[in-house]
Amino acid sequence: MQIRFAGIGGQGVVLAGLILGEAAAIEGLNVLQAQDYSSASRGGHSIADVIISKEPIYDVIVTKADVLVALAQLGYNTVKDSLREGGLLIVDTDLVKPDRDYIGAPFTRLAEETTGLALTVNMVALGYLVARSGIVKRENVEEAIRRHVPKGTEEINIRAFRAGFEEGLK
Secondary structure (H helix, E strand, O other): OEEEEEEEOOOOHHHHHHHHHHHHHHOOOEEEEEEEEOOOOOOOEEEEEEEEEOOOOOOOOOOOEEEEEEOOHHHHHHHHHHEEEEEEEEEEOOOOOOOOOOEEEOHHHHHHHHHOOHHHHHHHHHHHHHHHHOOOOHHHHHHHHHHHOOOOOHHHHHHHHHHHHHHHHO
């Protein structure tokens, strides 16, 4: 499965991709994770690619995404053509107005309501993706979160992930 996260700098897109890849590796799957971002640390585009497979992976980047998770309009506009026909588009419904069929939720608003921090939007979106796709197990994502988020922020990030997961089950 080829998954692409797209947003702007500061939304934690790269961290979300890293955590998803780590969760897949915990499950014994083959993983490739790459990122692309503009030189602007905040406000420029940010993209994270994750390819997950039981078989060997020969692509070095996402060629045609099975899933595109868009957290900002700029990110969506930058990569929208990389979503394969019939692919799953997941968006932050408050911030992205796509020109094709999509599912999603107001991820940034959910992050603020759940944790008081908009910057946990990446974990909310990741939870939603995992609930909707079933690509990896919830507990493995939580383990990967514990391994990769800054010390002392593990529980707030897991709370955001769980909020997104619950939203994705609706």
